[in-house]
Amino acid sequence: MMRPHGSRYPTLQELPSQEPTVILRRIFKVFPHHALMFVRTAIASAMFAIVSSASAAEAIELNPGTTTYDHHPSLCATEGGTTWIAWHSYNAGSDGVTVRRLDSSGQVGQLHSIGGDADAHGPPTIVACSEDRAWVVWSMKRGQRWEIVLRHWKSGEWSLRVPVSVSKRDAIDPAAIRFGDRLLLASCERIEGCFTVRGYGVYDGSWLPFSISNGIDNAYRPLLIQHHDEVWAFWDQYHNPNYSVCGRRLLPTLGNIEQVTPPSKYCLTPTALSHPTGLHIAWLQKKDVIGGPGVVSQWHTLHAAVRRDNRWQSIRDANGRTTAAELTQGLMAQITPTPIATGGYLGSRLRPMLHASGDQVWLLWERKSDHLGSTPNVAGDLVGRPINNGTWQSPLVLHRGYVDYHVVPTESSEQDSITVVASKLPRLAKRTYEQFDVKLAEAQPFEQDTWAGWNPVTLPIDSELTPRREVTIDGKTYKLFWADLHCHNNLSADAEGESDELNHYARDRAGLDVVVFTNNDFYNVPLTQYEYEIGNLFAKAHSVDGEFISLPGFEWTSRIPGVATAALNDPGNWLPPYRNRSYANHRSVIYPPTGGPLVHFTEVENDIAKLNKAVAAAGGVTLSQHPTFKLSGHAVEVGLELTSGWSNYIAQNPKLFHESLDQGVRTNGVRLGFVANGDSHRRAPGLSGALTGIYAETLTPAAIFDALRQRRCFATSGSQIFIDARADESFMGEEVSAKNRQITLNLHAIGTRDITSAVLVRDGEEIYKIALEGRREVRVEYIDENMAPGTHWYYWRVSQDKTAPALPGNLMAAHGHLAWSSPHWIVAE
Structure with missing residues (x-):
C-alpha cells in the first residue's frame, strides 16, 4: 500500500x-x-x-x-x-x-x-x-x-x-x-x-x-x-x-x-477540562426510582470532581451536597400530585459539558425549555453552574432558543462569554448549526419545580420475577421467555439512553430474555446509517444464546393519509402539522442476527410493500404498533401490539383489533398473534408496562422467530403472568377444526398477584366471564356448543389484583394487571 x-x-x-x-x-x-x-x-x-x-x-x-x-x-x-x-x-x-x-x-x-x-x-x-x-x-x-x-x-x-x-x-x-x-x-x-x-x-x-x-x-x-x-x-x-x-x-x-466516581453509584458519560485550579471531570449519575402506581424511571443528576493532592475530590455546594444539577424538567414525568408527562426533545438532555472562564470552571448542560413542549417545536435552555474555590455557586440560564448545544473547549480565558455551536430546530429533515457567543453578564436566574413522589428502588424487583415456566405441546417442551420487542434509546432522535447501557438495563435490571431496540427510521429527522448500524453492533455484542438475546431492527414510522384522494408519498403526511388527516401506520421491524436493510419510509415513497419485500428477503418479521394501523396482509406481519407503555391500545380501539382478526378470516389470510411492548422513550426497556411472553424450545434467535411466526406468544401489561390457553388441547395461536361444531377451551393462568377475573372473547364478543378471588393460580374451562358454521377466533383476557390506572404519556405502571392469550382460530364444520 x-x-x-x-x-x-x-x-x-x-x-x-x-x-x-x-x-x-x-x-x-x-x-x-x-x-x-x-x-x-x-x-x-x-x-x-x-x-x-x-x-x-x-x-x-x-x-x-x-x-x-x-x-x-x-x-x-x-x-x-x-x-x-x-x-x-x-x-x-x-x-x-x-x-x-x-x-x-x-x-x-x-x-x-x-x-x-x-x-x-x-x-x-x-x-x-x-x-x-x-x-x-x-x-x-x-x-x-x-x-x-x-x-x-x-x-x-x-x-x-x-x-x-x-x-x-x-x-x-x-x-x-x-x-x-x-x-x-x-x-x-x-x-x-x-x-x-x-x-x-x-x-x-x-x-x-x-x-x-x-x-x-x-x-x-x-x-x-x-x-x-x-x-x-x-x-x-x-x-x-x-x-x-x-x-x-x-x-x-x-x-x-x-x-473517579463514588463506589456503588451508577455513573457514565464523562467529560474533562484542564484548568489552573486542577484537572476537572464531570459525569452523569443515575438512580432507579419508582413512583405513583408503580411507574419505574431513573433520576438523573450531574456531578463533578477535581484532582488535587493525587486524589479526586468531589465538588460540593455550601451545604456539602455533591449534586450539581437535577435533570428533571423535560426529561422525566412529574408524578405527584398530578402526573404530568413530557415528550421528546431534539437536543441532548444528558450530556455534561465543562468550560473555563478566568478563575471559574463552569458545568453546563442542556434542558428542554418547556416541560410540556412537543418534540418538533420545543427548543432548549443552556444552563450553567460555576465553581468558585471548589464550591458550587448558583446555577444560571445562559441561553435559550436552540437545541444540541456544544461548547467550544477552552483551557482558560479571561473572557466574559462562552462560544457555542448549536442547532436551530430541525426542519424538513435538516439541521442548521450556528456558532455564536453567549454573554455571561446576560444570564438569567435558573428556576425549576420540585419533582416529588419518586422514591429509590432496587432493580430487578424480586417479587415481580417468576421462575422459568414450561408447557408441553405435542410432546415437546417449550420454555417461557420474556421479551420487549419495541424499545428506544438515544439513537432515536427524541429518546435517551446509551445503546450499551440499555442492553445492560434490559438484561440485568428488567430481567428480560429478549430485547429489540427499534429506533425510528424517520421522526422529524432521519435515522442515519451509522445510528442504525451501531445499534445493531451492540445488539450482536450483547447476545449470548441461552442467556440473553438482543436483535437488530428499527421502527418504520410511516404516516398514511386519511383522505382518500391524498398521495401516499406526500411529505405533508409525516411532517408537522400532519396534513391529509394522516395517521400512524408504524411497524416494529425485527431482523435475525444477520441483520437486514434500513428502509426509510420517506425514501421508498411510503410504500409498505417495499418494506415487506426487504424484511421477507432478510428473514425478518414485523409487528403492528399503536391504536391506529392499516395491515398489509403480508406474511411478514406476525403480531398485533395490544398495549405499550403509552396506552392499552386494544381497550382504546377494540374495533380495529377485532376487525384485523376478522380480515384474516375473510381472506383466509395471515393469522396474527398478540404481543405487548414498552415503546419506551424514557430509558426503561422491559419496565415500561408491557411484555411479550414467548414459548420457545431454546433461547436462540431462530427459536424466538419460530415462536413469533407460530403465534406461541401472548401479551401482558408488564407483569410476568403465565398464560397457557388450549382449544381441544391445541395451543393458542393454532387453527383447530371443531367437529360437531363444539370446542372446549381451557385456560391455565398464574399471576404475580391474585387473579381477579378471566374473560373469553369470541369474534369480538365477550361470551364468558368468571370472577376469581384469592388465587394466584387458576384453571378455567368453557365449552362452546352449537357454533355457527365457519371460522371463529377466540382469546382470553385475564386480570389480576391492583388495577394499573391509565396515565398520560409514556407512563404506564411497570407491572400492570392484564394479560391476553393469542387467538385460537376454530373452524366449525
Whole structure:
C-alpha cells in the first residue's frame, strides 16, 4: 500500500497489543517533556483565539443551504483564529464525513466531503495545529467490521484514508489528542467479547496499540485530555449492576487505573477540562426510582470532581451536597400530585459539558425549555453552574432558543462569554448549526419545580420475577421467555439512553430474555446509517444464546393519509402539522442476527410493500404498533401490539383489533398473534408496562422467530403472568377444526398477584366471564356448543389484583394487571 500523500502516518500493520508502558516509553522518546509543554501552550492560545475571534462577530451559520442531514459536530481552533469544523452527514441511505474551515474573520470556507466508500461512517473527531493542517478521525463500517480511520489535511490536500485499528476487531468512538504534529488516539474496541479502551501511537512508522482499560469490564466512550505536562484518558465501564467513570494517566509516565466516581453509584458519560485550579471531570449519575402506581424511571443528576493532592475530590455546594444539577424538567414525568408527562426533545438532555472562564470552571448542560413542549417545536435552555474555590455557586440560564448545544473547549480565558455551536430546530429533515457567543453578564436566574413522589428502588424487583415456566405441546417442551420487542434509546432522535447501557438495563435490571431496540427510521429527522448500524453492533455484542438475546431492527414510522384522494408519498403526511388527516401506520421491524436493510419510509415513497419485500428477503418479521394501523396482509406481519407503555391500545380501539382478526378470516389470510411492548422513550426497556411472553424450545434467535411466526406468544401489561390457553388441547395461536361444531377451551393462568377475573372473547364478543378471588393460580374451562358454521377466533383476557390506572404519556405502571392469550382460530364444520 502506498503511504498517503503528505502524511507521516504508516501503512497498516496488524501488530499485537503490547504492554502500555513499553509502547508509551517508545512514543515518549519521540515526544519528550518540552514537546508536551509546547502543545499545552499552543492549545491554550488557540482556544483563546477562537473565543476572541467569535466574540467580535454575530452568529455564523456553519452549514448554510445544506443538502444533507448534519449532526454530531466536532470543533477545534488554531493559534491564528481559524476554526475547523467536522460533522456527520447523511443523505438518501448514505453517511458522510464533512469538514470545513471558518477563518478568523468569520468567512466560511468550502465543504470537504472526506468519508469515502463505506457501509456506515461514525461521528468525526477533528484535531488541528495550524490554519493549514488538521486531522480527522472517525469510525467506519465496511462489511462486517468497524474500524478507526484517519485523514490528514496538509498544504491544501487531503491524504488518503489511513486505517488505524486492527482490521479483525470492531473499533468505535475514537478520541484524539495531538503532540506537535502527531497524534495519540484512543478507541473502544471489542476484544474477545469485551469492549476495551485501547490507545494508538506512532513509533518507527507504525501505529502501535496499547491497552488502557482493564480488559475485564466492558469499557466505553473514551476521551483524552492534556493537563499541564500530563495526558489522561477517561472512560466509563460497566460492572453489574453499575457503571463507573475511570481514568488513567498515560504520560509522562503510565499511572494506575483509578475510579473517579463514588463506589456503588451508577455513573457514565464523562467529560474533562484542564484548568489552573486542577484537572476537572464531570459525569452523569443515575438512580432507579419508582413512583405513583408503580411507574419505574431513573433520576438523573450531574456531578463533578477535581484532582488535587493525587486524589479526586468531589465538588460540593455550601451545604456539602455533591449534586450539581437535577435533570428533571423535560426529561422525566412529574408524578405527584398530578402526573404530568413530557415528550421528546431534539437536543441532548444528558450530556455534561465543562468550560473555563478566568478563575471559574463552569458545568453546563442542556434542558428542554418547556416541560410540556412537543418534540418538533420545543427548543432548549443552556444552563450553567460555576465553581468558585471548589464550591458550587448558583446555577444560571445562559441561553435559550436552540437545541444540541456544544461548547467550544477552552483551557482558560479571561473572557466574559462562552462560544457555542448549536442547532436551530430541525426542519424538513435538516439541521442548521450556528456558532455564536453567549454573554455571561446576560444570564438569567435558573428556576425549576420540585419533582416529588419518586422514591429509590432496587432493580430487578424480586417479587415481580417468576421462575422459568414450561408447557408441553405435542410432546415437546417449550420454555417461557420474556421479551420487549419495541424499545428506544438515544439513537432515536427524541429518546435517551446509551445503546450499551440499555442492553445492560434490559438484561440485568428488567430481567428480560429478549430485547429489540427499534429506533425510528424517520421522526422529524432521519435515522442515519451509522445510528442504525451501531445499534445493531451492540445488539450482536450483547447476545449470548441461552442467556440473553438482543436483535437488530428499527421502527418504520410511516404516516398514511386519511383522505382518500391524498398521495401516499406526500411529505405533508409525516411532517408537522400532519396534513391529509394522516395517521400512524408504524411497524416494529425485527431482523435475525444477520441483520437486514434500513428502509426509510420517506425514501421508498411510503410504500409498505417495499418494506415487506426487504424484511421477507432478510428473514425478518414485523409487528403492528399503536391504536391506529392499516395491515398489509403480508406474511411478514406476525403480531398485533395490544398495549405499550403509552396506552392499552386494544381497550382504546377494540374495533380495529377485532376487525384485523376478522380480515384474516375473510381472506383466509395471515393469522396474527398478540404481543405487548414498552415503546419506551424514557430509558426503561422491559419496565415500561408491557411484555411479550414467548414459548420457545431454546433461547436462540431462530427459536424466538419460530415462536413469533407460530403465534406461541401472548401479551401482558408488564407483569410476568403465565398464560397457557388450549382449544381441544391445541395451543393458542393454532387453527383447530371443531367437529360437531363444539370446542372446549381451557385456560391455565398464574399471576404475580391474585387473579381477579378471566374473560373469553369470541369474534369480538365477550361470551364468558368468571370472577376469581384469592388465587394466584387458576384453571378455567368453557365449552362452546352449537357454533355457527365457519371460522371463529377466540382469546382470553385475564386480570389480576391492583388495577394499573391509565396515565398520560409514556407512563404506564411497570407491572400492570392484564394479560391476553393469542387467538385460537376454530373452524366449525
